[in-house]
Amino acid sequence: MDRLPARPTVLIVPGLRDAVPGHWQTLLAEDLDLAGWPVANVPPMGRENLDCAARIDAIEVVAQAIDGPIVVVAHSGGCVMVAHWAQRTRREVQGAVLATPPDFERPMPDGYPTLAALREGGWLPLPRLPLPFDSLVIASRNDPLASFERTTELARCWNSRLVDMGDVGHLNPASGYGRWPLAQLFIEHFSAAPQGAA
Template identity: 65%
Template sequence: MTSNEPTVVIVPGLRDHVAHHWQTLLEARLRAANRPVVSVPPMGRDDLDCAARVDAIEACVACVEGPVIVVAHSAGVIMVAHWARRYRRPIAGALLAAPPDFEQPMPDGYPTVEALDASGWLPVPREPLPFPSIVAASRNDPLGCYERIVELASVWHSELVDVGNVGHLNPASGFGEWPAADTFIEMLARRA
């Protein structure tokens, strides 16, 4: 795919593509407007192999010619942090929404710290990201204490945006459309 306009690369979390998730709706809107967008393919809820997910990001980005803006949610954010260690070319920016704190126990129904560690997710990378980034952090995210996410944004050298009490910014928290994502993507595109 070639374009002067940045291609949005959507990186979903462990729950993959959910019909009414803001990322899925964003992708549909971008496609309807003939804007360049690609999405990392789903890997399945039970496949926790972090290296395979990082490889999937790499394969997706490798298909894009021109500038890229990564849009990641939840575990997708942690995938991007791992991927950035292998990053091979300039990225215009990344919107990193509602990163989880994988180093602390999560609610029932989510992987344990031990399972995440065994699958290569831990430790969560704490090096500065080699591209501009915005971390959109929720104050009441059940998957990540706000103060811990602020720490991650700081060590990644990301701009922190407090998006308020939005839970995990997913359908379970009452979010389908999230218009702020478009605003953040445009901010990153202008800076590029």
């Protein structure tokens, strides 16, 4: 009897604010674990740590410790981290779900890093080279951290397919999102696809 292919490991890359209780990524990791999926999390780096290179290194360390295929699930600043990481890693990725990437090239609301701080941390300019793996960019039409047009532009540059979620804010607890069941459907989509195929 043929053996079923092993499920890929879901690599969760949180945003600059790290893992947050009640956030859909935190709940997703719990739900996937209960369902028998292998899950790996990029460890917390500290909200004040704006060293982009250190965060990219953290993704690489976790990714290289995983045996077998990977599906990346990133949110907010984690999407930008993944775009930077993709230009340097040699790790094969089966697919990536990139939810509501922020526009770090425009001033953001109070409480978020300034353009000067992001530039000093090595985040700018935003990576615009095509990603070397299949990906979905999840876009919101009323995201306070990025206009829909800018998110669409990033998706085009990254050669990602755009998923228009409508008015979902920043897809975080402040926008009313705890569990986000679509995330697992997107993961299953990449898990079912042959390596390198969408």
